[in-house]
Amino acid sequence: MSGVALDPRTAVAFPMAARAAMGDTQLQKNxxxxxxxxxxxxxxxxxxxxxxxxLRETGKQIRQHTMEHLDVYLEEFxxxxxxxxxxxHWAQDAAEARQIIVGLAKAAGADEVIKIKSMxxxxxxxxxALEAAGIHxxxxxxxxxxxxxxxxxxSHIVVPALHKNRQQIRAIFQREMNLPDLGETPQDLADxxxxxxxxxFLRVKTGVSGANFLIAETGGVCVVESEGNxxxxxxxxxxxxxxxxxxxxxxxxxDLEVLLQLLPRSATGERMNPxxxxxxxxxxxxxxxAFHVVLLDNGRSEIxxxxxxxxxxxxxxxGACQNACPVYRQTGGHAxxxxxxxxxxxxxxxxxxxxxxxxxxPYASSLCGACYEVCPVKINIPEVLIHLRNKxxxxxxxxxxxxxxxxxxxxxxxxxxxxxxxxxxxxxxxMPLVRKDGLGEGWIGWLPGLLGGWTxxxxxxxxxxETFREWWEKRNG
Amino acid sequence: MDSRAVVLKxxxxxxxxxxxEAAAGAAWAAIPRRFTQAATREHGAVxxxxxxxxxxxxxxxxxxxxxAVRATVAGMLTARGVLRMVVPVGLPDAILPQGFEFVxxxxxxxxxxxxxxGVLTMAKVAIAETGTVVLQNTAGQGRRAATLVPDYHLCxxxxxxxxxxxxxxxxxxxxxxxxxxxFVSGPSATADIEMTRIKGVHGPRFLDVVLVAGGEEx
Numbered sequence: 001m002s003g004v005a006l007d008p009r010t011a012v013a014f015p016m017a018a019r020a021a022m023g024d025t026q027l028q029k030n031x032x033x034x035x036x037x038x039x040x041x042x043x044x045x046x047x048x049x050x051x052x053x054x055l056r057e058t059g060k061q062i063r064q065h066t067m068e069h070l071d072v073y074l075e076e077f078x079x080x081x082x083x084x085x086x087x088x089h090w091a092q093d094a095a096e097a098r099q100i101i102v103g104l105a106k107a108a109g110a111d112e113v114i115k116i117k118s119m120x121x122x123x124x125x126x127x128x129a130l131e132a133a134g135i136h137x138x139x140x141x142x143x144x145x146x147x148x149x150x151x152x153x154x155s156h157i158v159v160p161a162l163h164k165n166r167q168q169i170r171a172i173f174q175r176e177m178n179l180p181d182l183g184e185t186p187q188d189l190a191d192x193x194x195x196x197x198x199x200x201f202l203r204v205k206t207g208v209s210g211a212n213f214l215i216a217e218t219g220g221v222c223v224v225e226s227e228g229n230x231x232x233x234x235x236x237x238x239x240x241x242x243x244x245x246x247x248x249x250x251x252x253x254x255d256l257e258v259l260l261q262l263l264p265r266s267a268t269g270e271r272m273n274p275x276x277x278x279x280x281x282x283x284x285x286x287x288x289x290a291f292h293v294v295l296l297d298n299g300r301s302e303i304x305x306x307x308x309x310x311x312x313x314x315x316x317x318x319g320a321c322q323n324a325c326p327v328y329r330q331t332g333g334h335a336x337x338x339x340x341x342x343x344x345x346x347x348x349x350x351x352x353x354x355x356x357x358x359x360x361x362p363y364a365s366s367l368c369g370a371c372y373e374v375c376p377v378k379i380n381i382p383e384v385l386i387h388l389r390n391k392x393x394x395x396x397x398x399x400x401x402x403x404x405x406x407x408x409x410x411x412x413x414x415x416x417x418x419x420x421x422x423x424x425x426x427x428x429x430x431m432p433l434v435r436k437d438g439l440g441e442g443w444i445g446w447l448p449g450l451l452g453g454w455t456x457x458x459x460x461x462x463x464x465x466e467t468f469r470e471w472w473e474k475r476n477g
Numbered sequence: 478m479d480s481r482a483v484v485l486k487x488x489x490x491x492x493x494x495x496x497x498e499a500a501a502g503a504a505w506a507a508i509p510r511r512f513t514q515a516a517t518r519e520h521g522a523v524x525x526x527x528x529x530x531x532x533x534x535x536x537x538x539x540x541x542x543x544x545a546v547r548a549t550v551a552g553m554l555t556a557r558g559v560l561r562m563v564v565p566v567g568l569p570d571a572i573l574p575q576g577f578e579f580v581x582x583x584x585x586x587x588x589x590x591x592x593x594x595g596v597l598t599m600a601k602v603a604i605a606e607t608g609t610v611v612l613q614n615t616a617g618q619g620r621r622a623a624t625l626v627p628d629y630h631l632c633x634x635x636x637x638x639x640x641x642x643x644x645x646x647x648x649x650x651x652x653x654x655x656x657x658x659x660f661v662s663g664p665s666a667t668a669d670i671e672m673t674r675i676k677g678v679h680g681p682r683f684l685d686v687v688l689v690a691g692g693e694e695x
Contacts, residue, residue, distance in 0.1 A: 058508060061508045065505060068492065069496040069504070071495055074488070090484050092483055162669075186675050190675045198591075198679075201679070202587045202588055227678035231679075235625055246488070251501070257648075264607075271530065271606065272607035274664070274665055275680065277657075277659055279657045281655075287621060287622075297484045304488060
């Protein structure tokens with residue numbers, strides 16, 4: 001279980017959290033190394049595909065189409081999954097999803113569950129709810145295990161522990177697995193995880209997973225992974241509980257021909273991830289005897305209703321935008337105060353929270369467009385960011401300081417007389433703040449109050465002694 | 478109103494009304510698919526590509542004539558030092574060499590499966606471009622647990638079942654889409670520690686493939 005779940009309702013605002021992260025040079029080094037490696041691998045395998053842009057275009061259209069007919073496809077999935085022996089549950093919000101899953105685990109007689117990495121279970125804070133009900137969740141993805149044992153929080157959608165290096169991971173495993181002689185090569189650490197988890201895979205009778213795709217046409221579920229821990233959780237327990245956002249549905253089995261090409265190359269820079277599992281309901285001869293799917297709304301239907309924000313739901317959670325983002329690469333994931341970090345987190349989190357929390361996130365971007373460039377389903381993240389900034393200003397009302405300041409500026413700029421007066425006033429007002437540098441140029445390193453934000457990360461040159469207009473008038477006079 | 482009704486109602490309100498299956502079906506069919514769908518290489522080159530991609534992920538791979546399969550399987554098992562193999566129901570005897578113990582999966586428990594050195598199966602289809610073998614719960618391929626718990630997986634693939642692209646593979650799987658299906662691309666791996674690729678976390682740590690030539694026209 002994560003130490004304290006990342007919750008946008010209680011998280012420190014992004015600029016404050018980012019400032020703290022910028023001071024952690026080890027964190028920055030770890031994040032930069034990891035994102036550099038994935039980006040290089042991604043570029044190589046994407047470069048192999050002459051039809052990459054065509055795949056992206058179809059991927060985008062499949063996702064858009066799905067959202068336009070989401071009700072039809074969810075009902076179709078439910079019907080086919082049920083026919084195949086699965087049980088479909090619907091949850092309006094995180095609390096209801098937790099209640100359903102805890103109830104199902106209890107009914108299965110579980111006091112332990114094995115879990116596949118799932119950002120959706122992080123989103124709903126499932127682990128804490130299971131613990132509170134006396135059910136211990138074991139994370140089985142290596143990165144999630146590192147985070148759980150280290151009482152930490154995920155910082156990336158695909159590689160949640162990329163902020164930790166091998167020495168840090170070794171220290172966690174030595175302490176939590178009681179292995180004083182553990183080596184420190186990645187292989188030693190992976191072997192330790194294999195030993196630690198194998199016994200749990202063979203013993204624990206209930207598994208919990210997320211889903212990459214729900215297939216409406218067949219009622220099947222697809223999970224994409226690398227380590228085999230996913231296959232273990234999906235195959236060996238007697239009861240399997242899968243929780244998936246309502247946005248995870250795809251219309252037809254055939255659509256995987258596109259998504260299974262876009263996702264692995266974008267996410268981990270591999271032509272195909274080592275394992276994909278597709279299962280449909282229950283099969284008496286293969287896998288769990290009981291299978292439940294919890295369809296989670298938790299704010300997604302509100303996003304669907306916002307035509308400009310809707311594209312956010314097209315996301316297939318590859319994390320490519322995080323790796324490409326200059327802001328994420330500097331701050332790491334925790335600064336975003338949500339399990340969804342980086343550019344996608346900056347648009348997804350505020351919307352999932354119905355814009356009530358995480359209002360600083362739409363500003364956590366330089367709008368450079370790198371995220372749009374790498375997105376395998378062509379989500380125009382910068383456009384959505386601007387749309388959300390607009391919403392933040394609107395939501396804060398006409399009397400908020402920023403809106404008031406802008407209105408005052410507008411009034412000044414509309415009149416030459418007022419503009420000149422403001423310039424004169426400015427020169428007088430800045431005097432106590434100006435410091436001369438060695439060349440005799442004036443610089444301002446600190447501005448008071450609201451204006452202080454401007455000088456937090458840059459110095460401001462002092463205003464010239466006379467304006468161009470004043471100089472021009474004097475010259476002609 | 479139950480949560481199902483509430484969520485569906487919210488979705489319909491958000492979209493400005495309900496959709497119909499007919500409308501969705503027609504719109505789906507109109508989605509352009511201009512990416513590569515069919516093979517672009519000769520079949521021999523497709524086999525080479527598959528071998529290349531499997532080797533890239535450290536699988537051992539041999540392309541052999543049908544009469545040499547047994548000997549090749551024997552060679553690979555010996556090289557990996559395995560003796561006691563679990564095999565799914567319906568695996569052709571013709572590919573099983575002497576000198577090893579092959580036990581047909583009788584629905585073994587997880588712990589019993591853990592006691593085998595490895596597993597030997599066939600595949601439904603293999604994808605050259607991505608270095609993938611696809612298994613379904615059917616004769617010769619068996620239960621998912623059997624190819625998961627043992628530490629070694631040897632997969633015998635008929636050349637006729639090898640395709641170049643992912644779309645070709647999905648088309649071949651379409652008819653049996655509801656069977657439990659597993660795509661395997663190399664052995665289990667992780668890059669969670671400093672992005673260093675490590676083989677063999679939880680699934681089989683070793684994967685080998687024997688490609689059986691012939692029958693492409695079948």
